[in-house]
Amino acid sequence: SYVLTQPPSVSVAPGKTAKITCGGDNIGSKSVHWYQQKPGQAPVVVIYSDSVRPSGIPERFSGSNSGNTATLTISRIEAGDEADYYCQVWDRSSDHVFGIGTKVTVL
């Protein structure tokens, strides 16, 4: 089965840049999607197809994907960006797969 690896937590000071990685075997050949989930709420897609930002998502959110690592970057991070972030791919043998999630803390 296909496995996605994320760091459990990332901490960053306000106004700085947070980078959340998502590792997987040749993940660069797959389409990666990122979700933000705040406590008590349903997840919201913030990046789909590696780097596309849905309408309503701030430009501070960006994504990239190459080789064995995909990355979600949050620039000029704000307190309101504190949340859990999940990466997700579709794999032929595993169907939809999620990473374990990364808790982002704004210091």
Next chain:
Amino acid sequence: EVQLVESGGGLVQPRGSLRLSCAASGFTFSRYEMNWVRQAPGKGLEWVSYISSSGSTLHYADSVKGRFTISRENAKNSLYLQMNSLRAEDTAVYYCVREWSWSFDYWGQGSLVTVSS
């Protein structure tokens, strides 16, 4: 406005059954693939099941295969998840999710299923 509203969750005993429903509105339901995704308390997201737009293709996670059945009624804009032989480890919030380009673009607010004696 796209809306997905789950119902049918609750407390059920181990080995019991429950049927979740999802009412969709704000989009042409029959054109979209749909999924169920769950989240155990304090845990991450786990994909559960997929159904094609016509209902002809079904996929399941290994953890629920043989016990859960996904279905849909396009005429009623509704998605279902029949859950049998429930186990404690099935305790979770279950989300009804619309799929678009292999991503999940709209999520319901979730329905809590608790399996306990």
